[in-house]
Amino acid sequence: MSKLRLLNLSLLILFPIAWAAPLLKAGLLPLFALSEISVLSGIGALWEKDKFLALVVVFFAILAPIGKVLAMEGLLSGRLSDNLSERVKPWLYHLGRLAMADVFLIAIYITVAKGIGVGRLEVGWGLYLFTLCVLVSLGLSIFTKKKT
Numbered sequence: 001m002s003k004l005r006l007l008n009l010s011l012l013i014l015f016p017i018a019w020a021a022p023l024l025k026a027g028l029l030p031l032f033a034l035s036e037i038s039v040l041s042g043i044g045a046l047w048e049k050d051k052f053l054a055l056v057v058v059f060f061a062i063l064a065p066i067g068k069v070l071a072m073e074g075l076l077s078g079r080l081s082d083n084l085s086e087r088v089k090p091w092l093y094h095l096g097r098l099a100m101a102d103v104f105l106i107a108i109y110i111t112v113a114k115g116i117g118v119g120r121l122e123v124g125w126g127l128y129l130f131t132l133c134v135l136v137s138l139g140l141s142i143f144t145k146k147k148t
Contacts, residue, residue, distance in 0.1 A: 005076045008140055011069045014133050019062065021126025038126055065137060068095040072140060092141050 022036035039061050046054035071088050074080040080088060 002076065004140060004144070005073065007136060008069055008072050008076060011133055011137055012066070014129065015062075015065055015069070018126055018130035018133050021129055022124030023127040023130060025120075025122040025124055027120045034120060034122060036124060038124075039130070064095050065133070068092055068137060068141075072137075072144065075144060089144075092144075095141075 019039040022038055023042075024037040025034035026037055027034040039057075043054050043057055043061075046057060071080075071092055075088060075092070
């Protein structure tokens, strides 16, 4: 198995860990304990308030990255026909860019929350893992596009 395929398939393990890991730790006042916020807990909270927005987040943060990893595996392993392979490549590139939008939005939320100064907000280790997964996925797309 090639290193690219191994790196790509490792995302099938790392993405779910990143979704459950704490992205942020937030609290209203410095004296109170911080609540951990993960992708999954965020989706759960969204589901109670706005089901449509929760489904959008599920698609872009969970389904699209897994679909991209599986499509990339098909390309790297040679399991896709040449005709299908050429149709899949543009979608992989666009899915990678959309996944990066998640990290960008989280960065904006952190900046805004810290600027307000009402509560306390700390970055959790899950944000770094999630960012790494997105960047590896994007890098694999770019490298594979240049290679083929």
